[in-house]
Amino acid sequence: MSEREQAYTVEHLVTGREALTKAKRIVVKVGTSTLTYANGRLNLNRIEAIVKQLADLANQGKEMILVSSGAVGAGLAPLGFKEKPKDIAMKQAAAAVGQGILLHMYEKLFREYGHTVGQILLTREDSTHRSRYINLRNTLFSLIELGVIPIINENDVVAIDEVKIGDNDTLSATVASIVEADLLIILSDIEGLYTANPQTEPTATLISEVSTITPHIYEIAGGAGTARGTGGMFTKIEAANIAVNSGVHMVIASGEHSDSIQVIARGEARGTHFVARHTKPHMRKRWMAFGSRLKGSVSVDAGCAKALLQNGSSLLPVGVTAVTGEFHEGETISILFEGEEIARGMVNFSSQDIEQIKGCNSHEVAGRLQVQSAHAEVIHRDNLVVLR
Numbered sequence: 001m002s003e004r005e006q007a008y009t010v011e012h013l014v015t016g017r018e019a020l021t022k023a024k025r026i027v028v029k030v031g032t033s034t035l036t037y038a039n040g041r042l043n044l045n046r047i048e049a050i051v052k053q054l055a056d057l058a059n060q061g062k063e064m065i066l067v068s069s070g071a072v073g074a075g076l077a078p079l080g081f082k083e084k085p086k087d088i089a090m091k092q093a094a095a096a097v098g099q100g101i102l103l104h105m106y107e108k109l110f111r112e113y114g115h116t117v118g119q120i121l122l123t124r125e126d127s128t129h130r131s132r133y134i135n136l137r138n139t140l141f142s143l144i145e146l147g148v149i150p151i152i153n154e155n156d157v158v159a160i161d162e163v164k165i166g167d168n169d170t171l172s173a174t175v176a177s178i179v180e181a182d183l184l185i186i187l188s189d190i191e192g193l194y195t196a197n198p199q200t201e202p203t204a205t206l207i208s209e210v211s212t213i214t215p216h217i218y219e220i221a222g223g224a225g226t227a228r229g230t231g232g233m234f235t236k237i238e239a240a241n242i243a244v245n246s247g248v249h250m251v252i253a254s255g256e257h258s259d260s261i262q263v264i265a266r267g268e269a270r271g272t273h274f275v276a277r278h279t280k281p282h283m284r285k286r287w288m289a290f291g292s293r294l295k296g297s298v299s300v301d302a303g304c305a306k307a308l309l310q311n312g313s314s315l316l317p318v319g320v321t322a323v324t325g326e327f328h329e330g331e332t333i334s335i336l337f338e339g340e341e342i343a344r345g346m347v348n349f350s351s352q353d354i355e356q357i358k359g360c361n362s363h364e365v366a367g368r369l370q371v372q373s374a375h376a377e378v379i380h381r382d383n384l385v386v387l388r
Contacts, residue, residue: 016209016211016273016275017209017267017268017269017273018267019249019267019275019276020183020249020251020264020265020266020267020273021265021266021267022182023062023181023182023183023249023265024061024062024063024182025062025063025065025144025179025180025181025182025183026057026062026063026064026065026181026182026183026184026185026265027065027066027067027172027175027176027179027181027183027184027185027248028050028054028064028065028066028067028184028185028187028261029066029067029068029069029168029169029171029172029184029185029186029187030050030066030067030068030069030070030187030255031069031070031168031186031187031188031189031255032069032070032072032073033188033189033255034046034050034187034188034189034255034256035047035068035069035070035073035074035102036070036073036074039077039082040073040076040077040081040082040083040084041076041077042070042073042074042101042102042105044105046255046256046258047105047106047109048109049258049259050066050187050255050261051106051109051110051113052109052113053259053261053262054066054110054115054149054261055110055113055114055115056113056262057261057262057265058115058149059114062265063144064149065140065144065149065150065152065175065176065179065181066106066117066149066150066151066152067151067152067153067168067171067172067175068102068106068151068152068153068168069153069168070098070102070153071094071095071098071099071102071153072084072091072094072095072098073098074097074098074099074101074102075093075094075095075096075097075098075099075101076094076098078097078098078101079093079094079097081094099119099121099153103117103119103151106151110149115147115149116147116148116149117148117149117150117151118143118148118149118150118151119150119151119152119153120136120139120140120150120151120152120153121152121153121154121155122136122152122153122154122155122171123154123155130287130291133178133287133291136178137178137179137283140175140178140179141179144179152171152172152175153168153171154168154171169186169235169236169238169239170235170238170239170242172184172186172239173238173239173240173241173242173243173246173248173250173290174242174290174291176242176243176246176248176250177242177243177246177248177286177290177291178286178291180246180247180248180280181248182248182249183248183249183250183251183264183265184239184243184248184249184250184251185250185251185253185260185261185264185265186236186239186250186251186252186253187253187254187255187260187261188236188252188253188254188255189254189255189256190233190252190254191206191253191254191271192206192207192208192251192252192253192254192271192272193206193207193210193217193220193221193233193236193237193252193272194206194207194220195207195220196220197222206271206272207272208269208272208273209272209273209274209275210240210272210273210274210275211275212388213237213240213241213244213274214340215339215340217237218234218237221233221234221236221237222234233252236252240252240274241387242290243274243276244274244275244276244277245277245281245289245290245385245387246276246280246281246286246290247276247277247278247279247280247281248276249273249274249275249276250273250274250276251264251270251271251272251273251274252271252272252274253270253271253272254271257270281385285383285385286385288332288344288345288346288383288385289332289344289345289385289387293332294332294333294334294344295325295326295327295328295331295332295333296323296324296325296326296327296331296333296334296351297323297324297325297333297334297335297336297341298315298320298322298323298324298333298334298335298336298354298358298378299320299321299322299323299324299335299336299337300315300319300320300321300335300336300337300342301319301321301337302337303319304316304318304319304320304337305319305337305342307319308335308342308343308384308386309342309343309386309388312381312386313381314376314377314378314379314380314381314384315335315343315345315377315378315379315384316362316376316377316378317354317357317358317359317360317361317362317365317377317378318359318360318361318362320354320357320358320359320378321358321359322358323351323354323355323358325351326351326352327347327350327351328350328351329347329348329349329350330346330347331346331347332344332345332346332347333345333347333379335379335384340388341387342386342387342388343384343385343386343387343388344384344385344387345379345380345383345384345385346379346383346384347378347379348375348377348378348379348380349374349375349378353369354378356368356369357369357378362376362377363376
C-alpha cells in the first residue's frame with residue numbers, strides 16, 4: 001500500500017464517522033441528476049424520500065438546510081425542451097418555470113410531514129459583499145430559530161457568469177460555512193471519491209475518508225457529471241476545501257439510495273467523508289477566505305510556508321518569491337507554495353507594490369516604495385486563513 005493510499009484506511013473511518021452522529025446543524029445539497037429522470041422530469045419518489053429523511057432528522061431536533069439544484073431541469077418538460085438549452089435566456093426561462101414547480105413540490109411534501117419551508121435564491125454578490133453576507137447569515141439563523149427548513153438555490157433566472165457562484169456544490173459549502181454547520185452532505189449520481197475514474201479504471205476503489213485535501217486529491221477528482229448536472233467531482237473537492245477549512249465535516253454520497261442522508265447522519269459507512277479541521281475560523285475570516293472573490297496570488301519560499309503553516313505567522317515580504325494577477329490593497333488573494341494553495345488572506349499592498357518589495361526585509365519596504373512609512377506585513381496574520 002502506497003503512502004497516499006494509507007491516508008484513507010478503514011481505521012480512520014471508525015473515529016471520523018462518530019463526529020457525524022453529533023452533528024446538530026446539517027446542510028444537504030441535492031443535485032439535478034438526483035432529482036430528475038434522464039428525460040428531465042422530476043423523480044417524485046426520490047424527492048419524497050429526501051424530504052422524508054430531512055423531516056425525520058428535523059423531528060429528532062436537528063437543524064436542517066436544503067440546497068437544491070433542479071430548477072432548470074424541472075422547467076424543461078413543461079416548456080417542451082428535451083435537453084438543457086445552451087442559450088442563456090432560454091436556460092433562465094426554464095429556471096423561472098422550474099423554480100415554482102420545484103418549490104411547490106417541496107412545500108407540499110414538507111407540509112405533509114409537518115414542516116414549514118422558506119425559499120432563498122442567491123447570486124454571487126450575496127456572499128462577496130460583506131453586508132449582504134451578514135444579512136444572509138442573519139436571515140438563515142432567524143429561519144432556523146423559527147423551525148423553518150430553508151430551501152436554497154442559486155438564482156439562475158437572473159444570474160450571469162459575472163455574478164454566478166459557479167455551481168450548487170460551491171453554493172452548499174458557502175452556505176454551510178455561513179451558518180457554521182456541523183455537517184454538509186452532497187448527494188449526486190456518484191458513490192463518492194474513488195482512487196481513479198471508476199468508469200475507465202475497473203480496479204478503482206472508493207475512498208472512505210479524506211483527512212487532508214492534497215493536490216493528489218484534486219488529481220484523482222477528474223471526470224464530469226451527467227448531461228443534466230453541472231458539478232463534476234472536481235467542483236465537489238473545491239466545495240470540500242471550503243467546508244473542511246470552515247470547520248464543517250462533508251460527505252459525498254449517491255442520491256440513488258433512498259436512505260443516504262439518514263445513514264450518514266447515523267455515522268455509518270456511505271460515500272466519502274472529508275474530515276473537518278478542529279477549529280472554525282472567525283466569521284470575518286470565513287467571509288474573507290470563502291466569500292470574497294480571489295483577485296490573484298503570491299508564491300512563497302519554504303521558510304515562509306513553514307512559518308505560516310506551523311507558527312501562525314504573518315506573511316512578510318522577505319518570503320514572497322512571485323506575484324500573479326493584478327490586485328489592490330484590501331483584496332483577497334491566494335498564497336501558494338510549490339503550486340499548492342496553502343492559505344488565503346487580505347493584502348496590505350497592491351500587486352504592483354508587492355513586485356517591488358518581494359524578497360526584501362520589512363524595514364526596507366518603505367524605502368523600496370519611496371514612502372515615509374508602510375506596513376511590515378504583506379498579509380497580517382489576523383487577515384490570513386491557513387488551508388493546510
